[in-house]
Amino acid sequence: MAEENHPRVTINFEFRRKLDEIVGGDHHSYCYQCGACVAQCPAARYNDSFNPRTILQDTILGREDVLLAKDSPIWLCTNCYSCYERCPQDVRPIEVIVALKSLAVAKGVAPDAVASMTENITKAGVSGIITPAVQKIRERLGLEPLGEYPVDEMLKLLED
Amino acid sequence: MKLAPFYGCMIPIKYPQMEAAFRRTMPNLGVELVDLEGFTCCPDPIFFKTKGVLDWLTVAARNLCVAEEQEADLVTLCSGCTATLKEARFLLAEDESLRDRVNERLKRVGKEYKGTVKVEHAVVVIRDEIGIDKVRESVVRPLDGLKVAIHYGCHLLKPSQIMHVDDADYPSILENLIRAIGAEPIGHDMTLLCCGKGCMDDDMPIEMIFDIFSSIRDAGADCMGLICPTCFSSFDLGQILVGRKKDTKFDIPVIYYFQLLGLAQGIPPEDLGLHLHKVKADKILSSLGVVAGAPPAPAA
Numbered sequence: 493m494a495e496e497n498h499p500r501v502t503i504n505f506e507f508r509r510k511l512d513e514i515v516g517g518d519h520h521s522y523c524y525q526c527g528a529c530v531a532q533c534p535a536a537r538y539n540d541s542f543n544p545r546t547i548l549q550d551t552i553l554g555r556e557d558v559l560l561a562k563d564s565p566i567w568l569c570t571n572c573y574s575c576y577e578r579c580p581q582d583v584r585p586i587e588v589i590v591a592l593k594s595l596a597v598a599k600g601v602a603p604d605a606v607a608s609m610t611e612n613i614t615k616a617g618v619s620g621i622i623t624p625a626v627q628k629i630r631e632r633l634g635l636e637p638l639g640e641y642p643v644d645e646m647l648k649l650l651e652d
Numbered sequence: 653m654k655l656a657p658f659y660g661c662m663i664p665i666k667y668p669q670m671e672a673a674f675r676r677t678m679p680n681l682g683v684e685l686v687d688l689e690g691f692t693c694c695p696d697p698i699f700f701k702t703k704g705v706l707d708w709l710t711v712a713a714r715n716l717c718v719a720e721e722q723e724a725d726l727v728t729l730c731s732g733c734t735a736t737l738k739e740a741r742f743l744l745a746e747d748e749s750l751r752d753r754v755n756e757r758l759k760r761v762g763k764e765y766k767g768t769v770k771v772e773h774a775v776v777v778i779r780d781e782i783g784i785d786k787v788r789e790s791v792v793r794p795l796d797g798l799k800v801a802i803h804y805g806c807h808l809l810k811p812s813q814i815m816h817v818d819d820a821d822y823p824s825i826l827e828n829l830i831r832a833i834g835a836e837p838i839g840h841d842m843t844l845l846c847c848g849k850g851c852m853d854d855d856m857p858i859e860m861i862f863d864i865f866s867s868i869r870d871a872g873a874d875c876m877g878l879i880c881p882t883c884f885s886s887f888d889l890g891q892i893l894v895g896r897k898k899d900t901k902f903d904i905p906v907i908y909y910f911q912l913l914g915l916a917q918g919i920p921p922e923d924l925g926l927h928l929h930k931v932k933a934d935k936i937l938s939s940l941g942v943v944a945g946a947p948p949a950p951a952a
C-alpha cells in the first residue's frame with residue numbers, strides 16, 4: 493500500500509483532553525464535519541483563510557501547532573454565534589473557539605490587544621475607566637455620579 | 653411595574669446618554685426603576701471570557717446572586733450583558749457539576765447561585781411584559797416619515813437555544829418597536845450582519861462596516877437604530893473612519909432605541925444625549941420639527 497495514498501494521520505489526544513476540561517471546549521468531538529457552520533459565518537465570508545469547519549477539523553486532530561500559533565485563524569472569529577445557531581450536532585463551534593482562545597491566552601500567544609481589554613476589568617471591576625470627564629458628562633445628562641465597584645470581591649473569585 | 657436594570661459598564665461609563673434615555677423613557681411606560689447595588693462588569697463575553705471560561709462564568713454568577721439576594725429579575729440594556737448573563741444561567745442550569753464548581757468559588761464571598769432570577773434585554777421586557785401598546789400610548793410626537801435601518805446585532809437573538817427571543821433569521825421584535833413610535837423600519841441586505849467588534853483582524857471589520865453602511869445608504873434610510881453599545885462603538889465613530897479609508901462619507905446617525913423612543917415621547921434631544929454622538933442627528937431632528945430645548949432636568 494503506497495504511503496502517499498494512505499497518509500498516516502496522527503491525533504494529539506492530549507491536546508483534546510486539555511480542551512475537554514474547559515467549559516464549552518468539550519463539545520468539539522461531536523463535530524461530523526458537515527460544514528453547516530460555514531454558511532452564515534461572517535469571518536469566512538470576509539476572509540478566505542477562515543473556516544469554522546476546518547478549525548473543528550484541526551481541533552479533532554489536536555493540531556495545537558496550527559490552532560495556538562501566533563497567527564492562528566481563531567482570532568478572526570467575530571463572536572457572532574451564527575455557527576452555534578446552525579450546527580446540527582450541538583458542537584457550539586464558537587464556544588470551542590473561545591476555549592481555544594483561552595488556551596492561547598494561557599500560553600501567552602494571544603494578540604496583545606486581548607489582554608489589554610480584560611486588564612481594566614480585573615483592576616476596577618468594570619471595562620471602562622471612570623474619569624472626572626465621565627462624571628462630568630453624566631452630571632450634564634442629569635445622571636448620578638458612578639461609585640466604586642466591588643472589585644475585591646470579584647478578585648477573590650478569580651484566584652485559582 | 654417595577655424593574656431592576658443591569659446597566660453594565662459600557663453604557664454608564666462610555667455611553668451614559670443611553671442610560672439617560674432609558675431612565676427618562678421607562679417611567680412613561682408606567683415602569684418604576686429600582687437600582688440594585690453590588691454589580692461588577694457582566695463580564696464581557698468576548699475578551700474576558702478568553703481569560704478563562706470558568707472565571708467569566710463565576711463573575712457572571714456572582715452578578716446573578718446579587719439579583720437573587722434582592723429577589724429581582726434583571727433587565728439588560730446591552731446585548732453583551734444579555735449574552736453573558738443569559739448564557740451563564742443556561743450553562744449553570746444545564747450542568748449540575750459545573751454549578752457545584754462555580755458555587756465552590758462563590759463560597760469565598762459568601763454567595764451561592766440558585767438560579768431563581770431571569771434576565772431579559774429591555775426590548776424583550778417591553779414586548780413580553782410591559783406591552784407594545786404602552787409604547788404607543790406614551791408617544792406624543794410620532795416620528796412620522798423617519799426611515800430607520802435596524803441593526804439587530806448578534807447577541808439579542810443568537811443562539812436562539814439560549815436567547816429565546818425571536819426567529820434568528822426573520823426577527824420582527826425591533827421592527828414592531830420602531831413602528832410603535834411612528835417611524836418606518838427600512839429593510840436592507842445587511843440588517844443581520846455582525847458589527848465586527850469581536851474580530852481581531854485589522855481589515856475585516858472595516859469591510860463589514862463599509863458593506864453595512866453602503867447597504868443602508870442604498871436603502872435610503874435616515875438613520876440606523878440599534879440596541880447595543882458595542883455595535884454603537886463600531887458604527888458611530890466607525891463609519892467616519894471607514895468613510896475616510898474608502899473615500900466616502902456616510903453621515904448616517906446611529907441612534908439607540910431608547911433615544912428614538914425618547915424623541916417620540918417629546919423628550920428634548922439634549923436630555924437624550926444625542927449631541928454626544930460623532931455623527932450628528934441634526935438633519936433628522938429638524939425634519940421632525942424638534943428644536944433644541946432647555947438644559948436637562950435630573951433623570952429618574
Ligand code: SF4
Nearest residue numbers: 523524526527529579
Ligand atoms: S461544527 Fe457543527 S456545523 Fe460545523 S462542521 Fe461540525 S457538525 Fe457541522
Ligand code: SF4
Nearest residue numbers: 533569570572573575
Ligand atoms: S462565531 Fe465566529 S466562527 Fe461562528 S459564525 Fe461567527 S464568526 Fe464564524
